[in-house]
Amino acid sequence: MKNKTPRKTRKQLQAEKETASQNLVQKANAKDDPLEKLTKFHSLTLNDGSTVELSCSRVTELSGETIVWIFDLMERNMKTLYIESIWGWDEHKKQTELTEECAYYLIATHRGRMVGFSHFRFDMDHSVEVLYCYELQLEPSERRKGIGQFMMQALEAMATDNQMQKVVLTVLTKNPIACSFFHKLRYKIDVTSPPSSEDTTYCILSKQNLRTA
Ligand SMILES: CC(C)(COP(=O)(O)OP(=O)(O)OC[C@H]1O[C@@H](n2cnc3c(N)ncnc32)[C@H](O)[C@@H]1OP(=O)(O)O)[C@@H](O)C(=O)NCCC(=O)NCCS
Structure with a gap:
């Protein structure tokens, strides 16, 4: 018997794919701690035998003291580079971005002191689900x-665990x-990166073949 179900158009298939991607992003964003079950990434032993601990939480769960340290480290590390780029340094804008509700933080602690952070998000980027x-x-x-x-590596494991297609980031070209x-x-250079020219001050990088935990 002839199958009378009409074939889906390319547009319909694309819409279905996008809905599936959005659902994955939504599911990932429902997690309070996306690192919780990836125990391999909870700690790292350094060459001197000391241990670095990683923790992960939503920005809304961070203490005021932690937020102040994040702003301070960001400014110490990046202000000069931003001023030299097309972005410039807008403290208020950066602080707003760093504290938007959808932001997650991966924080590294060494000898009882916070020593590093990553601000990341599960999001749609050019119709693709990404970390x-x-x-x-x-x-x-x-x-x-x-x-x-x-x-x-911890970010890549969280991306894989949540079925994101890739990890994406922006890097300033004058940050060797x-x-x-x-x-x-x-x-590698992501397909969404602007074409390189002498005026390009940043590029977008990504990794697709992500490791598993
Ligand atoms: C970029 C940054 C996050 C790297 O972190 P890190 O903990 O020092 O890096 P790692 O020790 O894990 O280094 C991994 C590899 O990266 C490369 N690398 C790291 N620092 C490097 C440097 N100063 N010069 C050249 N290569 C370097 C090396 O290949 C290194 O491997 P190796 O030590 O076996 O040679 C750190 O330098 C930093 O916080 N910089 C200031 C903020 C910044 O620019 N962030 C990036 C914004 S997009």
Whole structure:
């Protein structure tokens, strides 16, 4: 017998795909702690035998003291670079972005002191479900110990665990350390990145083949 079900148009299929992606993002955003069951990423032992602990929560769960430290580290690490870019440094705008309700924070603690954070979100980006890494910031004294790499691996594991297609981030082209770091971690220019020219002050990187926890 002939199947009378009409075939779906490309537009309908696209709409269905987008709805499925949005559902995944919504499901991910319903979690209070997306790192909770990824126990492998709760701690890292450094070469000197000391331990770095990672914790994850919504911005709304962070203490006032933690938020103040986040703003302060952000400014110490990035203000000069932002001023040299097309973005400029707008303190109020940055603080608003850092504290938007949908923001999650991955915080690294070493010897009882906060030493690094990543602000990230589960979101739709150009119709694709992604984990967007808005920031990765480490205290200067804690760099080059493998903490940044471990934090990115934790983000990748959370992206995989929540069926996101990729981890996406923006990097300033005049930030050579960050460029080397993400190159080492095998991040590539994303399809949504602006075409490179001498005036381009940032690029968008992503990683698609994500690790599992
Ligand atoms: C970029 C940043 C997060 C890297 O974190 P980190 O903990 O120091 O990096 P790791 O120790 O995990 O380094 C992993 C790899 O990245 C590369 N890398 C890291 N720092 C580097 C540097 N200063 N110069 C060259 N390569 C570097 C290396 O290949 C390194 O591997 P190796 O140590 O085995 O050689 C940190 O430097 C930082 O907070 N910078 C200021 C804020 C910033 O620019 N953030 C990025 C915004 S997009």
